[in-house]
Amino acid sequence: MKTCPFCHNYPVQKYGIQNQIQRYKCLQCHKVFTFKKRLNPEQIWQDYPEGKQSQQQLAEKYHCSPRIICRYLEKVPKALLNSSTKSSLNLIIDTTFFHRDFGVLxxxxxxxxxxxxSSKSENRKR
Structure with a gap:
């Protein structure tokens, strides 16, 4: 049985559908919420360079806004950015610019x- 994530009361009542996601309302604290799966920043980070997808394409894939995808890319887990112990690398380097003043390398x-x-590139105006 589903419980309220705020007051942990049960049962909760179905409260309509928004953007193809079931909404619920707590009968005790009257808060409205969803049980939508949280985004996995590691998966977003892997999808971004591998599929050469734009932030808009990732937003459509994960059913969120491009700004949320941008936030997840900005806070990439540093564990994924391993420094190499090899003496030589065969690198693929790509920078994607969004608008005229922001890009991701x-x-x-x-x-x-x-x-x-991974680093952000900003065009500083003088």
């Missing part, structure tokens, strides 16, 4: 497919 080791560097 990604460096990927071609044989392993692991990301080694």
């Amino acid at each position: 990604v460096m990927i080791d071609f044989p392993s497919g692991k990301a080694y560097l």
Whole structure:
């Protein structure tokens, strides 16, 4: 049985559907919420360079806004950005610009497919 994520009361009542997602209302605290799965930042990070998808395409795939995808890309887990112990790398380097003043630089080791560097590029106006 589903319980309220705020007051942990049960049962909760179905309260309509919004954007193809079932909404619920707590009968005790009267808050409205969904049991939508949380986004996995590691999966978004892997999908971004591998599929060469834009933030808009990822937003459509994960049913959220492009701004949310941008936030997840900005807070990429540093554990995914392994520094290499190899003496040489075969890198694929790509920068995707959004608007005229913001872009994301990604460096990927071609044989392993692991990301080694991610940074934001900003066009500073003087």
